[in-house]
Amino acid sequence: MPVLRVALAQTNPVLGDIDGNCSAVLRWSRKAADQGASLVAFPELAVTGGPLRDLGSQPAFAAASAAGLTRLAADLAAEGLGKVSVVVGYLEGSDSTQRADGSGCAAHNAVALLRDGHVVGRSFKHRLPHHGVFDEVRNFLPGNSLMVACVDGTDVALAVGEDIHAPAVFAEAGAGLVLQVCAAPYHVGGHHGRMTALARLARAAGTPVASVNAVGGQDELVFHGGSSIVAADGSQLATAAHFVEDLLVAELDLPAAGDPAAGTRRIALPAPKIVDPPPQPIPVPRHPPAEPGEVWQALVTGTRDYARKNGFASAVVALSGGIDSTVVAVIAADALGPENVLGISMPSVFSSDHSMFDAEELGQRVGLDFRVVPIQPVVDSVAALLPVDGVALENVQARARGMLLMAVSNQEGRLALNTGNKTEYSCGHNTLYGDQVGGYAPLKDVPKTLVWALARWRNAQAYACDTPAPVPERTITKEPSPELQPGQVDSQLLPAPYEVLDRILARYVEDQLSRDELVADGFDADVVDCVIEMVERGEFKRQQAPPGPKISVRAFGMDRRMPITNRFVVHGHSASYFPAPTVTAVNHT
Numbered sequence: 001m002p003v004l005r006v007a008l009a010q011t012n013p014v015l016g017d018i019d020g021n022c023s024a025v026l027r028w029s030r031k032a033a034d035q036g037a038s039l040v041a042f043p044e045l046a047v048t049g050g051p052l053r054d055l056g057s058q059p060a061f062a063a064a065s066a067a068g069l070t071r072l073a074a075d076l077a078a079e080g081l082g083k084v085s086v087v088v089g090y091l092e093g094s095d096s097t098q099r100a101d102g103s104g105c106a107a108h109n110a111v112a113l114l115r116d117g118h119v120v121g122r123s124f125k126h127r128l129p130h131h132g133v134f135d136e137v138r139n140f141l142p143g144n145s146l147m148v149a150c151v152d153g154t155d156v157a158l159a160v161g162e163d164i165h166a167p168a169v170f171a172e173a174g175a176g177l178v179l180q181v182c183a184a185p186y187h188v189g190g191h192h193g194r195m196t197a198l199a200r201l202a203r204a205a206g207t208p209v210a211s212v213n214a215v216g217g218q219d220e221l222v223f224h225g226g227s228s229i230v231a232a233d234g235s236q237l238a239t240a241a242h243f244v245e246d247l248l249v250a251e252l253d254l255p256a257a258g259d260p261a262a263g264t265r266r267i268a269l270p271a272p273k274i275v276d277p278p279p280q281p282i283p284v285p286r287h288p289p290a291e292p293g294e295v296w297q298a299l300v301t302g303t304r305d306y307a308r309k310n311g312f313a314s315a316v317v318a319l320s321g322g323i324d325s326t327v328v329a330v331i332a333a334d335a336l337g338p339e340n341v342l343g344i345s346m347p348s349v350f351s352s353d354h355s356m357f358d359a360e361e362l363g364q365r366v367g368l369d370f371r372v373v374p375i376q377p378v379v380d381s382v383a384a385l386l387p388v389d390g391v392a393l394e395n396v397q398a399r400a401r402g403m404l405l406m407a408v409s410n411q412e413g414r415l416a417l418n419t420g421n422k423t424e425y426s427c428g429h430n431t432l433y434g435d436q437v438g439g440y441a442p443l444k445d446v447p448k449t450l451v452w453a454l455a456r457w458r459n460a461q462a463y464a465c466d467t468p469a470p471v472p473e474r475t476i477t478k479e480p481s482p483e484l485q486p487g488q489v490d491s492q493l494l495p496a497p498y499e500v501l502d503r504i505l506a507r508y509v510e511d512q513l514s515r516d517e518l519v520a521d522g523f524d525a526d527v528v529d530c531v532i533e534m535v536e537r538g539e540f541k542r543q544q545a546p547p548g549p550k551i552s553v554r555a556f557g558m559d560r561r562m563p564i565t566n567r568f569v570v571h572g573h574s575a576s577y578f579p580a581p582t583v584t585a586v587n588h589t
Contacts, residue, residue, distance in 0.1 A: 002153040002256055004177065007032035007040040008227040008248040010240055012216030014309050015049030016061075018068040022047060025072060025088055028247060029081050035249045038152050039085045043214035043223075044161050044183040045109065047072070047090035051183075051218065056107040062093025069112055069119060077117030085151045086114040087158060089181045092124050111160045111181050113149050123147035123158055148175050154254040157205075164197055164211075167204030176254035178205055183214040186224035186298045187553050189288035191242075194226075199234030207232050208252055215245055217305030220547045220558055222298045243297045290450055292457035295551055296331070299442050299454075302549030303417070304335035306440050312415035314340040318405050318435075319362060319370075321345070321355030323475055324443060325419040326362050327455050330470045331442050332417055338367035342414060345372045346401045348379060350486060358475050366470045375400040394485065398434025406437055415439050418546050423448040423498065425545060425556055426505045427531070428538030429490075436545055444548025445555045447502040452476060495530040504531050510554040540564045 009028040013021040025042055032040035044050065048065050055061055069090050076086060092110035108124035123146060146169060147158045157175035161182050164170075170178050178201060184194055194211075202209045208231055215225040227240040227248050240248040307315060315336055317329045332341045345359040356372075363370030378400040382388065388396055409416040418438030420430050422445050430436045443451060455476050459469035480490040480498075494501060504523055507513045508531065513521070518528045539562045547557070554560050 002176075002254055003251055004039060004152050004154055004254050005035075005037045005249065005251050006177075006179075006210055006229070007035065007037035008210060008212040008229070008240060009040055009042050010213055010215050010225045010227045010246050010248070011042060011046055012223075012245055012305070013043070013046050013049035013214065015052070015218055016055070017049065018047060018064055021049060022068050022072040022075070025086070026075055026079060026081075029076060029084060029086055030079065031247055032249065033081055033084050035247075037084070037249055039087070039156070039179075041087040041179055041181055041210065041212045042089065043212055044089040044111075044181045045091060046088050046181070046214070049218065051221065052091065052107070056091060056093075059093060062091050062107050065091040066093070069114075073114040073119050074117050076114055082116045084115070085149070087179060087181060088112055088114065089160065089183075092122065109160055111147070111158050113147070113158070121147050121149050121158075123160065146170075146173060148173050150257045153256055155257045164201045164209070167201045170201060170205040170207075173205075174258060175205075176207060176257070177252065178202070178207055178209045180209065180211040182211060183223055185221040185550065186243075187551055188290045188295065189553075191224065191226050192288070195228065195230070195236065198228060198230045199236075202230045202232050203234045205232075208237070208254070210250075210252075212248075215243060215301075217302040217309070217549065219306070220302075220550050220555070222302040222305075222549050222551075224298065242294070243301045290453070290551070292450070292453045293461075295446070295450065296334075296454055296457060298551055299331050299446070299549055300335045303331055303440065303442050306547070307336060307415050310415070312413070312439075314342065314412070314414045315417050316342040316344060316405060316408050316412070316414040317417045318401055318419065319343040319345050319359040320419075321352075321358035321362075321475065322480055323451055323455060323471075324421055324424075324448075326358075326471055326475050327451050327458075328417050328419045328442050329362060329368060330366060330455075330458055333366050333368065333470070339369070341366075342369045342371065342408070342412070344405065344408065345370070346375045346404060347372070348375050348397050350397075352481075354474065354478070358472050361472050362470070362475070365468050365472070373404055375404065378403070395431050395434060398431035402431075402434045402437035409439070417442060418444070418548070420444065420545070421446050421448050421451050422552075422556070423502055423505060425542055426509060426538065427494065427501075427534040428541055429493065430541060432541055432544060436541065438546045441546045441548035444545065445551045447505065448480075448498045449502045495527050495534075496524075500527070501531065504528060505535070508532060508535065509556075509560060510552055512554070536562065536566070539566075 009032060011024050011028060025046060029040050047068050076082060089111050092108040110122055110124035112119050113121040149156050149158060154176040156177045156179050157170055157173045159178060159180040164180050198209050198211055208229060210229045212227045213225055214223040216223055224242050225240055225246060226242050229237040229250050231237050238248055238250050240246040315332045317325060317332060319325050319329060329341060329343050343363050345356055347356050360370060375397060379396055382396050405416050408414065416438040418441035420436060420441055421443040424430050425444060455471040459471050462469045504518060507518055515528055515532055519525045542556045543564065550558055
C-alpha cells in the first residue's frame, strides 16, 4: 500500500499580484519538500488571489494567470522541486472560449497539477466562485470536469471549491484520496459546516479527504484557513491553524492506483437534475452563537490585510469614549501595532467630561498616538452661515467630525477606520458624510451586543497575560449616547433595548423571517413594524457605506442588497406595504 506524504499550504495571496503569489508557492513548496512531502496543495485561485469579481472576465488577466502558471512550473523545476507534485488553483481563460451569451472571454475557476517543469493536468469549472449565500448546486454546470491524477502510485481526485458537494461523483472516481483546493470565507459557524461537508464526502467516497483553504482578508471577505485532513470514516485526522499562513503535513496510507501508468484522466461532473415538482428550498439555519475570540481574529485579520494590501501602514480612528470607537481602536492596534494608530477626540459643547476622559484613557492604555481637536469652531461657523437646529444641527456636528477625520487621513496617509456597527447600519442610526465616513469599517457586520462581548473578551485576554486591559471598564458599562443633544442616550432613539433589537435584526436580516413569523416568535408587533421600517428605509445609507469584514451568513452589501426606491418589500413568506414614514429620530441623513 503506497504511503503518500501530503502537505497543505494555506497561503494568503494578494489579488492581482501573480508574480508575488507564484513566489509564495515556490517558497512554501520548498518548505513542504524539506519536510519530505511529495504532494503539496495550495488554495483555490492561489495564483491570482480572489474573489475576482469582474476582473476575472478580462482576457488579459486570464492570460496573465495562465502565463504565470507556466512560469511557475518551470521555476519549480529550476529550484530542484520538479519531482514534487504541486496542485495550485488559478484562473483559466482563452479567446476561443465564449460565455453562454456569446460575448467576451469565458473565465474558468481551475486547478492544475505541476510536475517536472510542466502543467501535467488541469481541471476547471465554468463559473468563478461566488461568496454569497451558500447554494449547493450553483457551480454544477454542464462541462465541469473532475481530474484524477496518479501521484506516487495512488490516484488523487482533485476537487475545486464546492465540487465536494457532489459526493457520488467522487465515489465513482475510485481514487485513493480526494484533494480539495478551496477559498472558504469565514462566517460564524462556517468551519463546522465545512467540516461536516468534508466528513460526508469522505464517508460517501470511502476515502480520506484533504482540504486546503486560503487565509487572509480581501475587501469584505476574511478567509480563515483551518485546512484539514479527514479519514474515510469522517473523523478528523489533522487541522491547520486558523487565520494565519500554515503548512499541514501528514503521512497517509492509501490504496494503490488502478493504473499507475494512466497519468491523469477526467470525469465529467453532473449537470443539475431537474425534478418535478421542485424540492423545497433548504431553510437558512438559525445563526449559531458567536465565539468572541474567533470573531476578534477575523476582524483583526480583515483590518490588517485591507490596510496592508492597499498600501496603508497606519490608521486613524475618531475616539468618542464610547464602546464602538474603543473596540475599533483596539482592533486597529492589534492589527497594525499601537504605534501606527492615531486616535482623535473631537469634542463638542455636548460632549461629557467622562467621554473625553475615557477616550484619553484608552489612548494611554493601548499606547496610541492621541490628539484632541474640538469641533465647536467648525459647528459655529456653519451655524453662522445657515439657520440649523434639531436633527440638522446634530448632523452638522457628525459631519464636522467626519471632515476633520478625512483631512487627517488625506494629510498623513492614514487609513480612516469607520466605527459603525451592524445594529446602527441596520437601523439607519448613522449620519451620511459624518460618522459613516471612512475607508474601512471593522464592525460593519458586528451587532452592538457582540461589540460589548468582544470588549469583555479582549480585556479577559489581557488579564490572562498580566497586561493592562485595553478597554476602560466605564466604557463597557455606561449607557451608549451619540452626545449630539443635552442628555441624549441611544435608548431614546431606538424602539427597543439593544438585547431585543439585535435578536429581531438577526432573525429578520440573517434568518430572513417575515414580520408575521417575528411576531409569532414573541416579539412585540409594534416594535417589529418599527424595526422593519427602519431597516428598509436605511438601504440608501448602507449602499454608501465603506467595506467591512463579513462575519455572518448574510452581510449587508454582499448577501443582502435591496432597491433604494421601493414601496413593496417581500419578507420571507409574506409581503407587506409600508405606510408613510413614522420613524424619523434615527434617520440621520
